[in-house]
Amino acid sequence: MAFDADEEILQDFLVEAGEIIEKLSEQLVDLEQHPDDSDLLNAIFRGFHTVKGGAGFLQLNALVNCCHSAENVFDILRNHKRKVDSELMDVVLEALDHVNAMFEQVRHHEEPTPAPAELIAALDALAKPAAETPAVSKTAGPAPSSNETVASGDDNGDITDEEFEQLLDALQDEKASAPARAAGNGQPASADSSDGDDEISDDEFEALLDQLHGKGQFAGPPETAPAGDNKAGGASDADNSNSDELISDDEFEKLLDDLHGKGGSPTADSANASPAAADSKPATGPESGKADRPAESSAKHHRHEKSPAEGKGGATSAAPAMPSRDANAPVAETSVRVDTKRLDDIMNMVGELVLVRNRLQRLGAQSEDEHMHKAVSNLDVVTTDLQSAVMATRMQPIKKVFGRFPRVVRDLARNLKKEINLEMHGEDTDLDKNLVEALSDPLVHLVRNSVDHGIEAPDVREQAGKPRQGTVTLSAEQEGDHILLFIEDDGAGMDPDVLRRKAVEKGIYDQDAADRLTNAECYNLIFAAGFSTKDQISDVSGRGVGMDVVKTKIGQLNGQLHVESELGKGSRIVIKVPLTLAIMPTLMIMLGDQSFALPLVNVVEIFHLDLSKTNIVDGRECIVVRDKVFPLFHIKRWLVKGAAGEPEPENAHVVIVAMGTRRVGFVVDQLVGQEEVVIKPLGRALQGTPGMAGATITGDGRIALIIDVPSLLQNYG
Known part of the structure; x- marks a missing residue:
């Protein structure tokens, strides 16, 4: 693996591939329930294909091999040469497990461990048709091949090796079915096939350019051009001056779009070509090799205008208008990847702002200045909106x-x-x-x-x-x-x-x-x-x-x-x-002269109680509320030093708190009210104190401990 690759590229791969692999697990199980869903088959195929491509760029060969074998299986499935069954899904899911394991190794900058050879062999066996089907005849017309390519192609425009072979077959068939054009060019009908199937010939490339730009637009100069033909000479000079240019990315993408997804076959274009274009003879001599043809197309494409000689003599056929580069400009990115630690830091700062707001609200309530009240109210609104916006950045579905x-x-x-x-x-x-x-x-x-x-x-x-x-x-x-x-x-x-x-x-x-x-x-x-x-x-x-x-x-x-x-x-x-653990709504209470915060999620109800009307059940003090019995706990005895020997008051506030289906009553001295607090971890000396979840700063500037109700009852009750 190229671990010395750009770290940003590696992180991009980890983010994108991680999302795809995570989704593949759900898609594969869904496929077992809906084995004939062609959209799902194509989506899974694209998923493995995309992960393979990214892994190949980073030279993760073990990951590439496993994804390639799985991709081949789904290529067979989406072409309806094999059916989805449980045994096949067992093998594919096992392959996904190994892909997951290798992905985690890459995440930790470790060399990925290759999948077992037996698994790869099982995938390769499943990548073969369940029953051998007769091969497609190469003498068939190019239009069906093109349609098959479109039907089996994936949505993102990637072209497979099989589809590229079909394109070449279509070109070979086009030349075989158009002997008139070959004769008109003065070439034998079999001359084009000398290059074989592995390489694209000059005339094949010429046909591709004709398909893109129109018949005859980029034909080379005739072998014996008249000395006085300014048009031919000018075009030759212009083309030669740009002979070192290559075909642009936009042209190549347009070329694939026309043949693979949008355009018709070369035969259809040749049938509709004008006689003048059909009579133009492509140059196949040694003076105009393969390198000249992309140079011609690139030169014409970059100029988007006629050469000076063409301007004088007039062109026999006009090239189709090409979209401007501004129209194809990439759309600006609308998202950015941010480290979660930075989001946590922002959330902590918003928490501090909430504490300051609470403090100002308390001070503002004591002031009679109207302008002060308005300023504090505005601060409250802005702080609440900012808090919601920052929380939204941390939200995930x-x-x-x-x-x-x-x-x-x-x-x-x-x-x-x-x-x-x-x-x-x-x-x-x-x-x-x-x-x-x-x-x-x-x-x-x-x-x-x-x-x-x-x-x-x-x-x-x-x-x-x-x-x-x-x-x-x-x-x-x-x-x-x-x-x-x-x-x-x-x-x-x-x-x-x-x-x-x-x-x-x-x-x-x-x-x-x-x-x-x-x-x-x-x-x-x-x-x-x-x-x-x-x-x-x-x-x-x-x-x-x-x-x-x-x-x-x-x-x-x-x-x-x-x-x-x-x-x-x-x-x-x-x-x-x-919804979030960062900011917690609480009920502020007083035990003696100390403040405590009860998480509001645990609070069920609050009422005032005459403590002389309590009962003793199984040795525990209880109260009866609406025919329900609640155990009663004086938490002041647990949490405030020296409170155990104090005389009991005749009346007190009782807060009923819930933990699952269990409900108990806490006796408190004073109720302060509801307040949003920011949870701060306890210091090293207090960390692990039973019944305490953390601390916060109240609106009056005091420190309040946040009560952990389950832990409190477990240790004291």
Whole structure:
């Protein structure tokens, strides 16, 4: 590999190829469901072709070879010489896995490890037609060849070796079917075929130029031009003066467009050519070799005008008007690649600006100056807009996470011998880049859990009156400043009694406590550490680790988990996470003379309470609100030094907070109000303090600690 290549070129390749490879995984699984989708076949072919091209430029031969073999398979598939089946997809998906592995090695500036020879051999075997088809006769007219080329060509204009051979065949056929023109030129009909199939002959190139510019426009001077023919002499002089020029990129692209996608065959043009053009004799003598012909076309193209001699004598046929270079000027780029660290720095600065705004708002409220109030209001509007704009730059669609699940479900279903259809909705829902990355692992665990535990085997589903194919639905939607994620299946659902029995067997609850659990609380047992309903441990599940990881990760994201299930009908898991982790809406509270911030996502309701009306249940203080019992915690005793021995007040504010389906009440001294805060990590001395998620600066300039509710209860409750 050319690791010494321009780093910018390498990064461009990594970005472009990474997006293509990521999309290929989803497209391949979709192809297995829709094997006759020609657009999908062409898109996958182009994907492998584009990655191969970029890898070839960087001399990544191992990656080139694997992509080339996969590309050949899809070339056969899109030409309908082989059908898509599960065995073929297994081989192609294995090839994609190796492409992914090599791509990661390149990302880390390592030499890519070639794919196994057995895999390449399997791909090469699949790149051959399933049944040998008769070869296309070369005596057929050029028009069908051109049409076949257009039908099988990919959308981005790349021309394959097979298509280029068809172009040459079309030219050979054109010469064979036009003996009159050869005779008119004074050449034997077989003279043009002396160059063979490997190289394009002078007359073939002349025909291509005729196709582009019009018949006879660039024919060389006659072998015996009259001495007084100023036109011929002038044209010759003009052409010779530019003989060192080459055909331009625009001309070559136009040439391929005409033959490959837009124009007709050379035969059609020759049939419609004027007699004067047909009588013009191309020069094939030694004085006008192959190098002269592109020189002639380039000279004429760059001048876009007649030579001085042509201006006097008049041209016999006018060249078609060519578009100006300004019309073909590239469109200015509308996007730019920015390092994510720079975005994080900008976000941090906006966070500081939010703190300053909060401080000014507090000071402005104490002032009676009308101009001060207006200035602070304007600052508030501008800061809010700037905050939203910067957050938008960090937003990514949840599709970046969803894209991997078709492959996960497909492989797991084949492994478990199940038939499963994955449906995805709301893939364009945007959320913070850091959240997109953090949600990836929890969602994988939840989807695998639905496939393994939720969906039954096809025979079991059939006996239960269900379709053999199960459905797993993955969806996302925005609700205010939060994102809701749903993982649903139409499987067997969960039996609360089985979950209670397993909880007792695992030692999580004793029998009495397990019997008092509601169904909703039973469903949430699946997130307990070491809890699993599987009796046998497999490579998919059974250890009770995956769902515990999900709960921990969602808690770290200040999110919530909720499980719904109905026996025999299926299950539904709801995840609620904030749009961003950088700026958090909180409820500011006072415990003594110290400020604390409760994440607003955890707050359910607030009310004033007469503490003399509490009850004691199982040795714990509780309150009853609307016939519901909530445990009551005096968090001031936990968080404020010396508060444990203080006398209890008769009245206090109670904040009901939620963690999943569990709800508890926190007793606080004073409610300050809602405030957006910027989370700052704790210093080295305080890092890891139980119950603390970070710190922030309040509007009055004080430092407030941000409470981590799950951690607080786990360590003190």
